[in-house]
Amino acid sequence: MVYTPPAYTPSRKYPVLYLLHGIGDNETGWRDKGFANNILDNLYADQKLVPMIVVMPNGNATANNGRGGGGFGGGGRGGMGGDGWGKNFEDDLLKSIIPFIESHYSVFADRDHRALAGLSMGGGQTLNVGLGHLDTFAWIGGFSCAPNSESPEQLAPDPAKTTQMLKLLWISDGNRDGLIYIGQRTHAYLKEHNVPHIWHVDSGAHEWPVWKNDLYLFSQLLFR
Secondary structure (H helix, E strand, O other): OEEOOOOOOOOOOEOEEEEEOOOOOOOOHHHHOOOHHHHHHHHHHOOOOOOOEEEOOOOOOOOOOOOOOOOOOOOOOOOOOOOOOOHHHHHHHHHHHHHHHHHHOOEOOOHHHEEEEEEOHHHHHHHHHHHHOOOOOOEEEEEOOOOOOOOHHHHOOOHHHHHHHOOEEEEEEEOOOOOHHHHHHHHHHHHHOOOOOEEEEEOOOOOHHHHHHHHHHHHOOOOO
16 A cells, blocks of 8 residues: 655655554555544645655565455564564565565655654564664654564664664553553663653553554654
8 A cells, every 4th residue: 555645746756654554454454444544634734744655565474465464374573473574574575665666656765765663563563674774764663562573672782873873763652552561661771772762652552543643643753
């Protein structure tokens, strides 16, 4: 799923946000459940966004087809089992999806103009892939990250480099989310090692109202 901003034209170049869904969902989740297009349209109407393309891929590389469910088979490097959501998706994103977007849309092809964000399982993917590839992404947002997230020590083994490379690191959770401990441990490590980041705690559980507000807030900070 690819969202283009109002008045998109090939005569200019745009930055790109790669936006990931959670386990059991697919590339339609952010549109059909998160209403991402409505959120973004309204922000553009209020002149609160830098024009950007938003790419919403299927986060499970072992899904049977491009419009099938994201499924529950496959975890990631953080230990949830299988590789559909892990290394295979990482390769898909870096070696197939990003090159496809950059060859078919008028976008900047450098790290300063690439953002990666996601919810739950996609939040874990975001931290794992984004912080693992600081040469590719400069803007990272993990919303209610699931247990596939690597430990903070693995995510940012060189805090000075992470600080130098990132333009924005956003970590968030709902205050009633049973997985909030994952965000808390990451926030604590980043704070201890003086890595600039935003730690946002919303009112809610592991649910769409929280993630929709994350997108609303996070997107306004991008590419400025």
